[in-house]
Amino acid sequence: MDKSWINKPRLSQDYRLGVKNFLDFAFGKSNAPMVKCPCTRCSLAKSKTREDIEGDLICHGFLNSYTSWIVHGEDMCVTENARVPSDSAHVELDSTFNLLDDIFPDISANMNEEHEEGSSGQPMDTDRPSASSGNSKKGEGFDEMFADYNQELYPGCDKFTKLSFILKLYHIKCMCGISDKGISMVLDLMKEAFSHAKLPDSFND
Numbered sequence: 001m002d003k004s005w006i007n008k009p010r011l012s013q014d015y016r017l018g019v020k021n022f023l024d025f026a027f028g029k030s031n032a033p034m035v036k037c038p039c040t041r042c043s044l045a046k047s048k049t050r051e052d053i054e055g056d057l058i059c060h061g062f063l064n065s066y067t068s069w070i071v072h073g074e075d076m077c078v079t080e081n082a083r084v085p086s087d088s089a090h091v092e093l094d095s096t097f098n099l100l101d102d103i104f105p106d107i108s109a110n111m112n113e114e115h116e117e118g119s120s121g122q123p124m125d126t127d128r129p130s131a132s133s134g135n136s137k138k139g140e141g142f143d144e145m146f147a148d149y150n151q152e153l154y155p156g157c158d159k160f161t162k163l164s165f166i167l168k169l170y171h172i173k174c175m176c177g178i179s180d181k182g183i184s185m186v187l188d189l190m191k192e193a194f195s196h197a198k199l200p201d202s203f204n205d
Contacts, residue, residue, distance in 0.1 A: 001021065001025065002018075003018070003067055005017065005018030005019075006018065006062045006064055006067070007064055010057075010058055010059075010061055011058075016058070018062075019054060019057045019058065019062075020054075022038075022057075022062075022069070022072075023050050023053065023054060025069070025072065025073070025074075026069070026072035026073065027050055029072060029073030029074075030072070030073060030175070032047075032177075033049060034047040034048055034049050035047060035048075035053070035071075035072060036071050036072070036174070037052070037053045037056050037057075038053075038057070038062055038063050038066050038069075038071075038072075039053070039056035039057050039059075039060040039061060039062065039063070040060045040061045040062070040063055041056060041060040042056060042060075043063060044063070044066070044071055070171060071171055071174070073175065151163075151198060152198075153165050153197055153198060154194070154196045154197045154198065155196065162198045162199075165199075166200065169183070169186075173203075180203045180204070181203075183203040184202040184203045184204075187199055187200060187201070187202060187203070
């Protein structure tokens with residue numbers, strides 16, 4: 001599908017038509033009354049009705065990094081039995097990073113910045129919780145999440161990090177309506193079969 005409209009002015013005819021086509025696609029793929037909203041404010045974190053999503057996309061704009069609509073049923077372009085090249089793996093990891101970057105601005109600078117020992121400087125104007133600030137628990141949890149982002153799913157895996165794999169699994173859960181308990185049982189089975197993989201213990205984890 002043509003997605004060039006995403007970066008066009010929100011009041012333009014092309015953008016409005018693009019929003020309509022996206023909604024037709026998303027709700028045509030799902031029988032659910034609500035799907036994840038890809039506006040810059042919701043950032044795929046909230047499920048809303050078609051009317052609400054249309055209003056949000058016109059008001060707040062579309063996530064410009066969300067160009068592969070896998071959360072809304074778009075298939076990944078990978079043929080059966082085909083080996084995914086290493087550069088494609090990097091593209092997939094980059095797309096995960098870009099999605100998080102839309103939720104937490106300036107995260108690129110935070111992750112790539114290597115502070116020298118003893119440095120007390122903190123990035124300014126960022127939504128990233130700081131472990132050195134008053135809310136240390138949030139900061140520690142945030143740091144753990146990005147440690148997972150950089151952690152390979154298992155030794156030698158170059159296609160998934162632990163975080164990108166969990167996002168894929170969560171996508172399947174949402175699209176297929178699997179219960180929290182069902183996903184926890186799947187994780188139990190996967191951990192038993194693939195003990196070398198770095199998987200969470202349950203859906204809550």
